[in-house]
Amino acid sequence: MEYEHVDGKDKGKIVLYALSTCVWCRRTKKLLGELGVAYDFVFIDQKSSEEKELYKDEIRKHNPRCSYPTLVLNDERCIVGYQDEEIREALS
Amino acid sequence: MTDITEEEIESTFQRLTADAKRSGYNLNPDEEFTKELVESLLINGKRYGYWACPCRLADEVKEEDLDLICPCDYRDVDVEEFGACYCALYVDKEIASGEKEAKPIPDRRPEREERAQFKASSGKGVVQTELAYPVWRCRVCGYLCAREEPPGICPVCKAGKERFDRFM
Numbered sequence A: 001m002e003y004e005h006v007d008g009k010d011k012g013k014i015v016l017y018a019l020s021t022c023v024w025c026r027r028t029k030k031l032l033g034e035l036g037v038a039y040d041f042v043f044i045d046q047k048s049s050e051e052k053e054l055y056k057d058e059i060r061k062h063n064p065r066c067s068y069p070t071l072v073l074n075d076e077r078c079i080v081g082y083q084d085e086e087i088r089e090a091l092s
Numbered sequence B: 001m002t003d004i005t006e007e008e009i010e011s012t013f014q015r016l017t018a019d020a021k022r023s024g025y026n027l028n029p030d031e032e033f034t035k036e037l038v039e040s041l042l043i044n045g046k047r048y049g050y051w052a053c054p055c056r057l058a059d060e061v062k063e064e065d066l067d068l069i070c071p072c073d074y075r076d077v078d079v080e081e082f083g084a085c086y087c088a089l090y091v092d093k094e095i096a097s098g099e100k101e102a103k104p105i106p107d108r109r110p111e112r113e114e115r116a117q118f119k120a121s122s123g124k125g126v127v128q129t130e131l132a133y134p135v136w137r138c139r140v141c142g143y144l145c146a147r148e149e150p151p152g153i154c155p156v157c158k159a160g161k162e163r164f165d166r167f168m
């Protein structure tokens, strides 16, 4: 599995699972950019069918409903959806 | 990343706005947000052949994705309960008039297994009475009509024929 990396402040491991067409996912990405944190992301819809399943298995560990955006912080905290305040509070 | 033109986005946006108004729906008044979604729908139209919901992961098999072709089967209940559909393309009056803002909402689409069960059971409880015509129901907006076959597209919400169930 491959993730794209965005440079920024080190706030621990941050992984964003997103869809390229989802406007809430884009807002979440924009917010991470605004907060200036380093993170990895992947646009699942742009992956092949086999790869999609691998990423989905990964997402399900944190968010059983497998919805987007799913933001995983340090492999333990998971924020589902574009939760502006919650994300700010977790990463500030 | 896309080869969707400004003109395509604009004309689709105008068409959706007019359709929505005519049938009593409202698009999100945030034009920039709405046009981003329109572009996403056009992208999905090109890559999958149908307008799969931009904020959900499509299966890329139309049969499996029927419930999330925009407008999806969940739009009306979500607008009713939360004031907006999952993507916030369609909103209620309060959001449309700017009194409230659209917020992200939980996805009510059932998991694949639940969907399969639902599909298997739908139409089963139908009481067959002596009707001159069968009655068909649009799964998206609930429109009912009595005729031999469902209409090619729903006159209210523009959903395709394949999204009708036998109701009576």
Ligand code: SF4
Pocket (backbone or CB within 6 Å): B037, B052, B053, B054, B055, B068, B069, B070, B071, B072, B073, B074, B075, B085, B086, B087, B088, B089, B090
């Ligand atoms: S009605 Fe809203 S939630 Fe449903 S497919 Fe269209 S944009 Fe997505």
